[in-house]
Amino acid sequence: MSTLKKCCCVCTISVIACWSYISSSQEPVGLGTPVTEEQLAEFDLIAEPDGGGFPSGSGTARQGKAVYEARCAACHALNGEGVSGNTVIVGGDMNSEGTPLRTVGSYWPYASTVFDFVRRAMPADAPKSLSDEEVYQVVAYVLFLNGIVGEDEILNAETLPNVEMPNADGFIDRSHIL
Amino acid sequence: MKKQEMEKVAGNGLINRRHLLGLGLGGAGMAVANSVLGQDLQIPEWSKAPGTSASAYGSRSSHAENMMRMAGNPNPIYPGGGSSRSPLQHLQGTITPNALHFERHHAGIPDIDPAQHKLVINGLVRQPLVFSYEDLLRYPMVSKIYFLECSGNSGAVLRQRDPDPNGTAQSLHGLVSCAEWTGIPLSTLLDEAGVLPEANWVAAVGADAASMGRSVPIGKAMDDSMVALFQNGEPVMPGQGYPMRLFNPGWEGNTSVKWLTQLKLTNESPHFRDETSKYTDTLPDRSSLKFTFPMGTKSLITSPSGQMSLNRRGIYRVTGIAWSGSGTIRRVEVSADGGRSWADALIDSHQSEKSLTRFSIPWEWDGGDAILQSRATDSLGNVQPTRDSIIADKGLITTYHNHCIQSWGVNSAGEVRNVYA
Numbered sequence: 001m002s003t004l005k006k007c008c009c010v011c012t013i014s015v016i017a018c019w020s021y022i023s024s025s026q027e028p029v030g031l032g033t034p035v036t037e038e039q040l041a042e043f044d045l046i047a048e049p050d051g052g053g054f055p056s057g058s059g060t061a062r063q064g065k066a067v068y069e070a071r072c073a074a075c076h077a078l079n080g081e082g083v084s085g086n087t088v089i090v091g092g093d094m095n096s097e098g099t100p101l102r103t104v105g106s107y108w109p110y111a112s113t114v115f116d117f118v119r120r121a122m123p124a125d126a127p128k129s130l131s132d133e134e135v136y137q138v139v140a141y142v143l144f145l146n147g148i149v150g151e152d153e154i155l156n157a158e159t160l161p162n163v164e165m166p167n168a169d170g171f172i173d174r175s176h177i178l
Numbered sequence: 179m180k181k182q183e184m185e186k187v188a189g190n191g192l193i194n195r196r197h198l199l200g201l202g203l204g205g206a207g208m209a210v211a212n213s214v215l216g217q218d219l220q221i222p223e224w225s226k227a228p229g230t231s232a233s234a235y236g237s238r239s240s241h242a243e244n245m246m247r248m249a250g251n252p253n254p255i256y257p258g259g260g261s262s263r264s265p266l267q268h269l270q271g272t273i274t275p276n277a278l279h280f281e282r283h284h285a286g287i288p289d290i291d292p293a294q295h296k297l298v299i300n301g302l303v304r305q306p307l308v309f310s311y312e313d314l315l316r317y318p319m320v321s322k323i324y325f326l327e328c329s330g331n332s333g334a335v336l337r338q339r340d341p342d343p344n345g346t347a348q349s350l351h352g353l354v355s356c357a358e359w360t361g362i363p364l365s366t367l368l369d370e371a372g373v374l375p376e377a378n379w380v381a382a383v384g385a386d387a388a389s390m391g392r393s394v395p396i397g398k399a400m401d402d403s404m405v406a407l408f409q410n411g412e413p414v415m416p417g418q419g420y421p422m423r424l425f426n427p428g429w430e431g432n433t434s435v436k437w438l439t440q441l442k443l444t445n446e447s448p449h450f451r452d453e454t455s456k457y458t459d460t461l462p463d464r465s466s467l468k469f470t471f472p473m474g475t476k477s478l479i480t481s482p483s484g485q486m487s488l489n490r491r492g493i494y495r496v497t498g499i500a501w502s503g504s505g506t507i508r509r510v511e512v513s514a515d516g517g518r519s520w521a522d523a524l525i526d527s528h529q530s531e532k533s534l535t536r537f538s539i540p541w542e543w544d545g546g547d548a549i550l551q552s553r554a555t556d557s558l559g560n561v562q563p564t565r566d567s568i569i570a571d572k573g574l575i576t577t578y579h580n581h582c583i584q585s586w587g588v589n590s591a592g593e594v595r596n597v598y599a
């Protein structure tokens with residue numbers, strides 16, 4: 001092979017190598033399949049403090065009492081006082097003497113989180129077995145036990161995110177520290 | 179080298195680390211098992227018959243099977259919930275074997291069929307996308323050695339008013355491990371979906387029974403977060419999120435969502451349960467810190483450590499691990515006198531960012547009382563604090579993110595115990 005040919009070969013190879021490097025590092029592989037938010041309606045369970053992601057339906061504490069007693073009270077007790085430290089969901093005061101009892105009522109900053117968590121993770125032995133309607137009802141009941149909503153207050157996609165929680169201003173955001 | 183020639187560099191017997199670098203530790207002070215010296219050696223039985231043949235999937239020596247994770251008792255209130263801790267005092271180097279990597283689950287380990295698993299990217303993107311496992315295997319990947327630490331690790335050291343005399347490196351600090359994680363930079367997948375300018379957060383959700391969610395600021399997500407598919411070269415273990423997990427290097431372990439199935443771009447964080455009710459730090463003034471992400475600069479002597487015993491006077495290799503969620507470990511110092519004097523330890527492993535780093539220093543135990551401590555400094559100049567200073571700063575209402583100096587007391591009987599100093 002002549003020197004010139006050898007040189008061309010090397011050039012061609014390095015051009016190809018260069019091109020494939022660029023294509024793998026800069027061009028997206030692009031294997032994701034497009035999907036619509038409508039197709040994700042059953043899949044996406046995220047309910048946000050600003051009201052995003054809440055399903056249709058509604059519930060009151062009065063309606064939620066029976067659901068709570070059947071599905072929640074085994075661990076959280078009839079009055080929300082729980083059966084162990086982490087199952088207490090009612091009461092507490094962040095400004096009490098000693099170590100404050102931190103519960104849904106005393107600690108959680110957003111009512112949306114209660115809905116989001118119950119819908120995705122509760123009851124612990126059968127998560128996602130409550131209907132959206134039942135989740136609204138049972139969340140209303142837990143907030144009622146905490147004295148945050150009235151017994152007949154209707155919670156739905158519009159009203160629930162607007163429920164003011166006692167400790168809403170109790171948090172300092174450290175997310176700027178990466 | 180004679181004992182008397184070894185350079186003492188700090189109180190109570192700490193010897194210059196250079197003696198670990200070829201100068202040798204021989205001589206009168208070296209702890210040796212005298213009883214076996216001077217006997218005639220024989221060819222052992224296992225050298226006289228063929229052993230077992232190769233296997234499809236290896237297992238460790240039957241003589242090393244005592245090296246186990248320590249799991250808590252199952253609690254019927256949290257089916258599948260709980261944790262298991264790495265046996266740090268038995269491990270060397272920096273990599274945690276996959277079967278010994280710590281675990282923390284909120285609703286058990288799902289048995290996921292990768293052919294059915296989906297990873298969705300939706301929310302504030304130009305085009306919501308869904309990926310299969312097979313799709314993701316075709317993407318360019320990176321491999322990085324990173325530690326992972328539960329933000330509840332070492333909490334007992336703060337919670338317990340008196341030190342637990344039975345505490346070990348594993349029982350007190352075993353919720354940290356380190357592995358080579360291989361996966362797709364999260365930015366690659368987010369770029370493909372096209373992140374809209376108003377997206378400030380990535381809400382990550384797992385496919386476990388809790389559908390556990392955590393949110394990650396877009397800055398981290400586009401920096402070094404990855405969708406990890408492999409752990410030390412093999413598919414991530416089921417307990418680590420098979421077939422895929424989010425991995426946020428240096429950050430509290432709970433943010434590295436396992437069994438990852440959804441990444442939703444949002445303007446504000448959704449404030450999931452596990453970033454409001456849990457994993458938040460309530461201070462003495464009753465305000466609470468949320469989104470405390472990088473794990474603190476930390477180190478721990480793994481040997482000698484709690485429940486070990488020194489059976490004769492002489493020279494020991496004091497060794498341990500150090501890490502920082504914000505950078506690399508620049509320096510580790512060791513004290514044998516409860517923090518009155520310090521000597522620089524030898525860094526005898528790689529010093530890569532957000533990974534475990536191994537340190538060692540020779541120490542001559544004279545048979546008296548000693549308190550062994552280590553103190554790490556990272557590349558940003560962050561220095562590991564004492565237990566007292568953590569408590570003074572943050573109080574004891576919550577005990578997440580504890581990175582205080584650990585003290586191991588040695589008494590004249592050679593017993594090593596967890597102490598506060």
